[in-house]
Amino acid sequence: MHFRAIVFFIASVILLINSPVFAAAPIKIGALFAVTGPAAFLGEPERNTAQMVVEEINKAGGVKGHKIELIVYDTTGDATKAVQLANKLIKNDKVVAIIGPSTTGETMAVIPVVEKEQIPLISCSAGSKITEPVKKWVFKTAQNDALAVGRIFDQLRKQKLTKVAILTVSDGFGSSGREQLKAQAAKYGITIVFDDTYGPRDTDMTAQLTKIRNSPAQVIICWGTNPGPAVIAKNARQLGVKTPLYMSHGVSSKKFIDLAGDSAEGIRLPSGKVLVADLLPASDNQRKSLLVFIKDYQRQFKAEGDHFGGHAWDAVMLLKNAIEHGGDSPASIRDQLEKTTKFHGIGGTFTYSAHDHAGLGQDAFVLVEVRNKDWAIVK
Amino acid sequence: MKKELLKFLLFSVLMLLVPLALHGSYLMNVLVFVGIHTMLAVALNLLLGYAGQISLGHAGFFGLGAYLSAILTTTFGFNPWLVMPLAAVVVGLIAFLVGFPILKLKGHYLAMATLGLGVIIYIIINETVDYTGGPSGLSGIPNLAVGTFVFNSDIRNYYLIWTAALAVILLAVNLTNSRVGRALRAIHDSEVAARVMGVNARLLKVQIFALSAIVSALAGSLYAHTMTFVSPASFGFNFSVELLTMVVIGGLGSIYGSFLGAALLTLLPEFLRSAQDFDIIIYGGVLMLMVMFMPGGLVRGVPELLKKMLGNRGGVGNA
Secondary structure (H helix, E strand, O other), rough: OOOOHHHHHHHHHHHHOOOOOOOOOOEEEEEEOOOOOOOOHHHHHHHHHHHHHHHHHHOOOEEEOOOEEEEEOHHHHHHHHHHHHHHHHHHHOOOOOOOOOOHHHHHHHHHHHHHHHHHOOEEEOHHHHOOOOOOOOEEEEOOOOHHHHHHHHHHHHOOOOEEEEEEEOOOOOHHHHHHHHHHHHHHOEEEEEEEEEEEOOOOOOOHHHHHHHHHOOOOOOOOEEOOHHHHHHHHHHHHHOOEEOOHHHHOOOHHHHHHHHHOOOOOOEEEEEHHHHOOOOOOOOOOHHHHHHHHHHHHOOOOOOOOOHHHHHHHHHHHHHHHHHOOOOHHHHHHHHHHOEEOOOOOOEOOOOOEEEOOOOOEEEEEEEOOOOOOEEEO | OOHHHHHHHHHHHHHHHHHHOOOOOOHHHHHHHHHHHHHHHHHHHHHHHOOOOOOOOHHHHHHHHHHHHHHHHHHOOHHHHHHHHHHHHHHHHHHHHHHHHHOOOOHHHHHHHHHHHHHHHHHHHHHHHHHHHHHOEEEEEOOOOOOEEEOOHHHHHHHHHHHHHHHHHHHHHHHHHHHHHHHHHHHHHHHHHHHHHHOOOHHHHHHHHHHHHHHHHHHHHHHHHHOOEEEEHHHHHHHHHHHHHHHHHOOOOOHHHHHHHHHHHHHHHHHHHHHHHHHHHHHHHHHHHHHHHHOOOOHHHHHHHHHHHHHHHHHHHHO
16 A cells, blocks of 8 residues: 555645746736636637737736736636636635636626626626626627627618528527527517527427428528537528528637538628638728737647637737736726727727727628638628 | 534534634635535435435426526515525425326436436526526526625625535434434335335335425525526536535435535535646546545545554554
């Protein structure tokens, strides 16, 4: 029995891992991302990006001479864990601001904690109710679903299409989208003639699509994240559904085209500009930020930077600017964040104010179409 | 019986003194969840450890309690203290009614049926968006309060939750040491033999199932009021499995074992956090080793291990 030897070994490993990195009074920023679990497709690029940006800031000398120390915790997409970890970041690690969490549910769970402890939070999730009504300490970088819905409806109105079928996934992303689709339809003179949902892990949607085929719908709008929408695209092709198909910004990455294959051709969706950065006119204000982000991400991770990573990029840069303009106390960071005007980030051009902690306008989205297995901007 | 009481008092004093050492640390917040998980693990242990009936649907009862409290207090403005027993009774009644057909089943079939029950509850919570807020959850649940004293800080919640948890433990200890407890263990060993001895096995199984559900619902209500936010993801199949793991790792048929299991499974991830990406591997490894080397759970395995180590020291100590 070498129990003591084993115990000693484990103890020394833990001590080794725990030993603090010595640096001259770094500014501590916390991050909560769903790096593992069902929302890992959000959390992983967000963590990668946040770490990459912080590294670059530190390499360039930090903020006002202070290095930034980023403390990332994995919430696994679980609201209970997110609350515990937010407490840990604030009480143990004494961070001055928090980036994340990745999903709307986790963010809603964390809000009471940061409001009480008075620590600014920049959420990377999309749900409109995060910043409506405005909470004093809570900001967000992900584009509101409302903007994406507006972008699609705008196009439909242009084409004089009024009858819409909606098919949404039964998770946080889908239900928030469904709410917005139903709320905004009347404003654009659109009637929803069919409304159904599917489960996040469903592998066949022919039942819903058959019903849609028999409805008077002129357009199908599907709201979900991978892989569901790819299944719907394939099923629609198999059934010979000719109705034009719109997706949400939840699938705006190359992965969707890979999953859906030929069936993706002709599908349209609202997307952050990161997807089509190289197609943007040189006059576009975001172009510079976008190209830098894409190049850095490609070099560091040998993968395509997507708009999820972009949310973290925006959050870190907004914090950096806020600290540069004011001090590094939580209250000062919050006040400076609120004064942010015309920050050209990845998700769009941010202008926060006392009444708006989401900061983006309709121009944050472009409408793209899949053509020859690539993205093209719909004029 | 005296010994049991002494053990309980000792444990209570210990738990009530913990905040003195940890006041202000984030661990207080984690310990609040240890309390909630202890209630749930004890509830499941009564069913699994004592009566020998498995349930993979306890996260569902937990969720029902949480959502009933959340909806009735937030949307309809009821008094939280009134809603809590109401939710417990409603969930208990549901469990009592479904218990009759379900608990006729045994072994794998019972596991399947309770799993189904849990999944059904999850789907109902997830899909009735108008009442539950659907997958993105329900926020703005009020904290519990007595007069102007609001349970809105970790330390206050700690005492609130642990008062409830200790009450549940006391109830469970008394129950298992009573005639009912012996009847339950008889059912566990052999249902036929128990019935021959005059135990109404069918009714007793359903009753303990309902009691277990009531305690879970109570834990759910307390969870809702301390978190002030609920979303369906917290009450899925995974959580049922986690509860089962707590009970098994802690020790089947031991009330304090359930506490140990709940504490370990809730605290271990926190201590492994510094291992970054490897935490899941270490976590899984620790659980696997425990099941391999402590099949009786922590409550039996740790004393045995200590005995072995002390024995070892006695032998090599002078070398």
